[in-house]
Amino acid sequence: MSLAYYPGCTLKTKARNLEEPAVASMEALGFKLDEVPRWNCCGAVYSLADDDLIHQVAPVRNLVRVKKAGETKLVTLCAFCLNTLKRANLLMKQDVDKRNTINSFIDEGLDYSGEVEVVHLLEVLRDDVGWDVISHMVKLPLRELRVAPYYGCTLLRPREVAIDSAEDPTILRDFLKALGARPIDFPESTRCCGSYEVISNPDDIPEYTRAILDSALNHGAEALVLTCPLCDYNLARGQKELVKKNSGFRRMPLIYFTQLLALALGLGPQVCHFELNHGSPESLLREKNLLSAVENVRPIGG
Amino acid sequence: MSAKQTKRKPATAARHRARKPAATAVKEEKKAPVREEKKIAAKLIPIYIMGKRYEIPEGLTIMKAMEYAGYILIRGCGCRGGTCGACGTVYRKPGDYKLQVALACQKTVEPDMYIAQIPFFPANRAAYEFAGLTAAPEEIFKLYPELFRCVACNSCTKACPQGIEVMDTISALKQGNITGAAQLSFDCIQCGLCTSRCFGELAQYHMFQLARRIYGARIVPRAEHLAGMVKAVNEGKYDRMLDQLKRIKEDELKRLYQEREVEPMGAGEDWKPKDTTYL
Amino acid sequence: MTKKIPVTVSSKRLRREFVKKVKELSGQNLQLCYQCGMCTGNCPTAANMDVSPRRIIELARLGLEEDIASSRTVWICASCLACVVNCPRGFDLSKVMEAIRLLTLRKNIDHVKPEDIPPQDRCELPQIAMVSGLTKFTG
Numbered sequence: 189m190s191l192a193y194y195p196g197c198t199l200k201t202k203a204r205n206l207e208e209p210a211v212a213s214m215e216a217l218g219f220k221l222d223e224v225p226r227w228n229c230c231g232a233v234y235s236l237a238d239d240d241l242i243h244q245v246a247p248v249r250n251l252v253r254v255k256k257a258g259e260t261k262l263v264t265l266c267a268f269c270l271n272t273l274k275r276a277n278l279l280m281k282q283d284v285d286k287r288n289t290i291n292s293f294i295d296e297g298l299d300y301s302g303e304v305e306v307v308h309l310l311e312v313l314r315d316d317v318g319w320d321v322i323s324h325m326v327k328l329p330l331r332e333l334r335v336a337p338y339y340g341c342t343l344l345r346p347r348e349v350a351i352d353s354a355e356d357p358t359i360l361r362d363f364l365k366a367l368g369a370r371p372i373d374f375p376e377s378t379r380c381c382g383s384y385e386v387i388s389n390p391d392d393i394p395e396y397t398r399a400i401l402d403s404a405l406n407h408g409a410e411a412l413v414l415t416c417p418l419c420d421y422n423l424a425r426g427q428k429e430l431v432k433k434n435s436g437f438r439r440m441p442l443i444y445f446t447q448l449l450a451l452a453l454g455l456g457p458q459v460c461h462f463e464l465n466h467g468s469p470e471s472l473l474r475e476k477n478l479l480s481a482v483e484n485v486r487p488i489g490g
Numbered sequence: 491m492s493a494k495q496t497k498r499k500p501a502t503a504a505r506h507r508a509r510k511p512a513a514t515a516v517k518e519e520k521k522a523p524v525r526e527e528k529k530i531a532a533k534l535i536p537i538y539i540m541g542k543r544y545e546i547p548e549g550l551t552i553m554k555a556m557e558y559a560g561y562i563l564i565r566g567c568g569c570r571g572g573t574c575g576a577c578g579t580v581y582r583k584p585g586d587y588k589l590q591v592a593l594a595c596q597k598t599v600e601p602d603m604y605i606a607q608i609p610f611f612p613a614n615r616a617a618y619e620f621a622g623l624t625a626a627p628e629e630i631f632k633l634y635p636e637l638f639r640c641v642a643c644n645s646c647t648k649a650c651p652q653g654i655e656v657m658d659t660i661s662a663l664k665q666g667n668i669t670g671a672a673q674l675s676f677d678c679i680q681c682g683l684c685t686s687r688c689f690g691e692l693a694q695y696h697m698f699q700l701a702r703r704i705y706g707a708r709i710v711p712r713a714e715h716l717a718g719m720v721k722a723v724n725e726g727k728y729d730r731m732l733d734q735l736k737r738i739k740e741d742e743l744k745r746l747y748q749e750r751e752v753e754p755m756g757a758g759e760d761w762k763p764k765d766t767t768y769l
Numbered sequence: 770m771t772k773k774i775p776v777t778v779s780s781k782r783l784r785r786e787f788v789k790k791v792k793e794l795s796g797q798n799l800q801l802c803y804q805c806g807m808c809t810g811n812c813p814t815a816a817n818m819d820v821s822p823r824r825i826i827e828l829a830r831l832g833l834e835e836d837i838a839s840s841r842t843v844w845i846c847a848s849c850l851a852c853v854v855n856c857p858r859g860f861d862l863s864k865v866m867e868a869i870r871l872l873t874l875r876k877n878i879d880h881v882k883p884e885d886i887p888p889q890d891r892c893e894l895p896q897i898a899m900v901s902g903l904t905k906f907t908g
Contacts, residue, residue, distance in 0.1 A: 197896040201627060201666035228642045228661035232900035233848065236867035238796040242689060243904065246642035268897040295644075345850035354854045380813045380849035386894065387902030388881050389845060392817055399813070417895040628892040631899070635883035635891050638899035639907060664896055 191312065192259035193221035194250060194273065196266035197229050203266070203417035205461035209450035210265055210309060212459040217317055217325060221263065224254055232268050233384070234275040241290055247276035248290055252300045261305045263312055265446070267416035271342035274306045274349040308343060308351050310359050310415070310445070319366040327454030327482040329368025335448070336372040336409035337361055338400065340419045341380045354378065360413060363445060367452040376403040381422040390425075394433075397426025401440045411441040411472055413448060420444070424466030442467025456481025535601040552579055552594035552605060566607045570595045575679035578651065578686075581605040591683050593651050611686040613693035616700075625708035627666035634697050637663055639690030646684035646694055652677045656684050656694055663697060671698060672705030731768060774820070774836055782832035787872070791829050794868035799830040801858045808852035808862050818842045822852055822862055829865060843869045844880055848905070874908030881906035 191214075199207040211221050227250050235243035250273065254262050264270045280287050281302030291299045313322060337360030344354045352359040357378065364371040382396040400423065404412055414420050420442055430437045447460040447469075457479045462470045473479050532547035537555060544559040553567060568576035577594035582604045594607065616633035623629045630637065637660065646656035654677055662670035675698035684694045722728070738746070751763045762769070792799060802823075809821040820828065820840040828837050837843070843866050852862040874880070883903060891899070 197661075197664045197666070197900075202893075202895045226658065228657060229640065229664050229896070229900060231641060231904065232897045233904055235904075236848070236861075236864045237794050237871055238864070239794060240871075242641055242643055245644075249642060249644075266897065268901065341847075341849040341851070345854050347854055378851075380847050380851065382814070383847040383849060384898055384902040384905055385814065385845065385847050386890075386898055387886060388906055389817075390890075392814065392845070395816070396813055418897050421893075421895055421898065632888045632891045635886055635899065636903075638896065639883070639903050641904075664900075 189218060190220045190222045191263045192254050192257065192261060193223050194227055194230070194254075194262055194264045194269060195223060196264065196269040198268075198417045199266055202464065203420075205464040206265060206417060206444045206446055209444070209455070209460045210446040212455050213446060213449045213453055214309075214312075216453050216455060217322070219312070219317075224250065224257065224259075224262070226253060230269045230272045232272060234272045241286060241293070244276050244279060244286070244290055245294055247273045248280060248300060249294050249296065251277055251280070251302075251304050251306075252294060252296045252298055254304045255300055256296070256298055260303065261307060263307055263309055265309050267308075267340060267342040268418065270306065270308045270351075271349060275346075277302050277304065277306050278348060308415075310343075310363065311351050313363065313449075314359060319362050322363075322366045322449075323368075326367055326452045328452055328478065328480070330364075330448065330452055330478060331368065331476055333369045333476055333478070334372050334408055334410040335364050335369045335413045335443075336374050336404040336407065336411070337364060337377055338404070338412045338414055338419065338423075339378045340414070340416050341378070341383065343415060344378055360415075360445065364413065364448070367448055369448065372404065372407050372409040374403045374407040374409065376400045381419045382426070383418060383422070386418075386422055386425070393422050394426040394429040397423050398430055398437075401427065401430075404440060405438060409440070411443055411469060412467070413445050414442055414467075415445055420466050424468075427467070440467070441469035441472045443469040443473075451478050454482025535599065537599050537602065538604040540606060546599055548599070550599055552581075552592065552597050552599055552603075553577055555599045556594070565610070567595070572596045573679055575681035578608045578681035578683045579605055580608060580649075580683070580686075589648075591649050591651050593679075593681065596651075608683060608686050611682040613682060613685045613696055615693060615696045618700075620703060620707070623704060623708075625668065625704055627663070627668055629704065630663055630668070630697060630700060633700065634692075636690065636692055637697060640664065640692060641689055643689045645687040645689060646692075649683040649687040651681060651683060652679060654678055659698060660692070660694060663701060668701050668704055669709055671701040672709075675702060728768075776828075776831065776833060776836070778831050783830075785832040785834065787834040788830065788832045790872055791865060791868045794871055795861070795864035797861055797864055799826060799865070801860045802826045802830075803858065805857060807855045807857060811851040811855045813849060813851060814845045814847055817845050822846075822866075825869070826860075826862065826865060829869070837869060838873070842866075844906070846870075870905065871908075874906075877908055879907040883907070 195207055214221050229246060230250055231243055231246040251262070262273065264273060280290065280300055287301055339357055339360065344350045344352060344357055347354055361371040361373065376399055379400055380396065381400065382393045386393055401412070412423070423442055427439055431439060442465065447462070450459050451457065451473070458481070470479070532549065534545040535548050536543055537546050539556055539559055539561070544555070546555040546558055550558060553563065553570065556563065566577050568574035572593055572595060579592050579594045579597070581590050581592065582588070583590070583600065584602050584604070614636070618633055640660050642657055642661070644657045646660070647654070650656050655674060659671050659674040662674060678695055678698050680695045680699065682695060685692065688694065751765065753761060753763070804823055804827060806823045809815050809823045812822050815821055818841060820836070820842045822842065825837060825842055846866045848863050848866070850863050856862065870880070881902065
């Protein structure tokens with residue numbers, strides 16, 4: 189089964205380690221992630237100003253292209269892109285005046301009013317594949333690895349585009365359980381990593397990192413599972429500073445949810461591109477014997 | 491283009507014959523034959539240059555129209571052949587809010603065209619030592635961080651007289667695809683019209699040039715046969731032949747040239763000339 | 770703890786262009802806020818703010834433009850929306866933060882210059898950071 193897929197600029201370069209295990213895993217699960225032709229940068233953040241239409245053009249143009257391709261559902265992996273695309277989509281659905289203005293400005297020859305459904309890969313795994321099916325397909329269970337699910341902001345806020353509850357999300361918990369890991373819930377799992385403040389106030393990042401990682405560590409986590417390339421960068425950068433300042437600070441391995449999925453499905457570490465991870469999870473995974481490929485992994489029905 | 495047409499009327503020829511002098515007749519003044527000129531008046535159309543109205547003969551390019559109107563162009567004009575990018579021009583037609591773009595040396599004037607020239611729009615060009623650059627897209631991120639100010643508004647594409655998908659090219663750069671950007675921007679003549687309209691204040695054409703340079707120097711594989719050829723030349727394989735050629739007299743040279751064997755159209759890879767001395 | 774600010778409230782200040790523009794750009798009814806402080810309590814970057822998120826709303830609706838302009842608050846805001854999902858009145862503070870930022874940025878006064886981002890960072894930062902940062906901090 190084919191799904192229209194929007195990668196986003198980061199996943200094509202710095203976060204190939206988020207994308208490639210996803211593409212491979214979905215193939216093993218019987219789905220093909222079909223990149224939308226001629227996609228452009230979505231703008232990364234949703235414009236919060238009431239009169240600002242120019243920043244809506246980028247995400248809407250991508251949605252128009254999806255509609256042109258005859259697709260009604262768009263899957264994305266990048267948390268930032270999910271938030272921006274989904275919020276812009278909602279705007280086009282709800283605000284008639286802005287919709288008309290944006291449509292007439294974007295000369296793509298097709299009017300758009302929110303016909304495409306924008307979803308995150310986790311939603312596809314939960315709703316279209318199912319945790320039971322995934323459990324069944326696991327070839328290399330994650331041996332009760334104590335992983336803390338870290339959501340960050342963009343997947344859960346604002347409520348109107350959230351993929352799960354903003355206060356008590358369970359999607360990553362269920363995901364980790366299906367893979368045979370032990371999810372470690374902790375209070376700061378939805379606390380912001382600092383986001384784009386790394387551009388303007390990079391010196392504040394370690395503080396935000398400490399709040400999150402200290403909490404995860406205190407609740408017994410061995411690693412953090414992430415969904416966003418900026419969280420990976422910020423938490424790793426923050427950690428590095430904290431280790432420098434305080435040699436007692438314990439480094440927390442950071443790993444993408446798609447990498448855990450690929451490993452659990454037996455696809456092996458090659459497709460995961462751990463060399464691109466900023467949070468060095470390899471030594472922990474090696475220690476737990478999770479870095480091996482398992483033969484004969486066949487897609488459903490194949 | 492207005493044309494001066496030379497036409498000899500039939501009556502003139504008859505008059506010439508009639509005037510032939512008799513042997514004993516008065517010596518007639520010998521006059522040079524009169525050429526009748528038939529002037530065809532060119533249709534004049536109004537255009538507005540920098541806000542002032544001029545009547546310009548139809549069929550002129552914008553550049554020629556400005557010169558017809560009396561402008562002497564020392565900037566904003568160059569090759570006059572559509573490749574140097576000096577004469578970027580913007581114009582509007584009455585009743586149409588759309589902004590149009592063209593190259594002044596290529597575009598023929600239209601009635602009521604309202605034009606303004608953008609010969610040079612200030613653009614940020616990063617200073618760099620090319621020898622030190624690798625094939626990584628990070629080189630472009632480092633030198634042109636304003637690349638990320640692009641909001642995908644498409645104003646640049648609309649402003650491009652060469653029909654380049656400028657927004658897609660910037661998108662390729664953001665995605666780290668230097669090859670894509672180099673290929674998409676192949677026709678770029680650096681006119682700067684995209685930069686003049688850019689919401690994010692990017693200098694697209696400078697970024698594209700860097701992408702093409704990196705692509706050509708670091709990504710495109712080297713032609714092996716070219717390297718072989720250069721080696722052969724440097725090793726003196728053709729020295730003797732060149733010396734011989736220098737000593738041949740002009741007539742002999744002309745004969746050799748006219749009698750040369752030409753590779754036929756559609757010849758296969760294994761075609762060889764009859765005389766293989768020079769291979 | 771945020772610093773104490775002596776304020777002068779006048780009816781003239783309340784009718785200032787600034788208050789109108791903030792309301793217009795944010796689309797928010799500033800009167801909704803009853804100053805409970807949930808936003809400040811949930812804000813991950815509040816500890817670094819000289820004026821708390823809660824106080825920004827109060828200063829905004831009182832037209833105290835200068836006190837807001839001299840604070841770091843809106844420039845430390847990461848648009849994480851923790852305030853939005855926790856506000857008991859359904860008030861969208863992230864939009865007010867954006868409105869205040871834009872009132873500066875639209876005067877062509879940038880908060881960050883791309884050339885001031887260290888070259889090493891420009892190479893290493895994920896594109897989402899560069900795009901979002903430049904969108905939020907440059908005009």
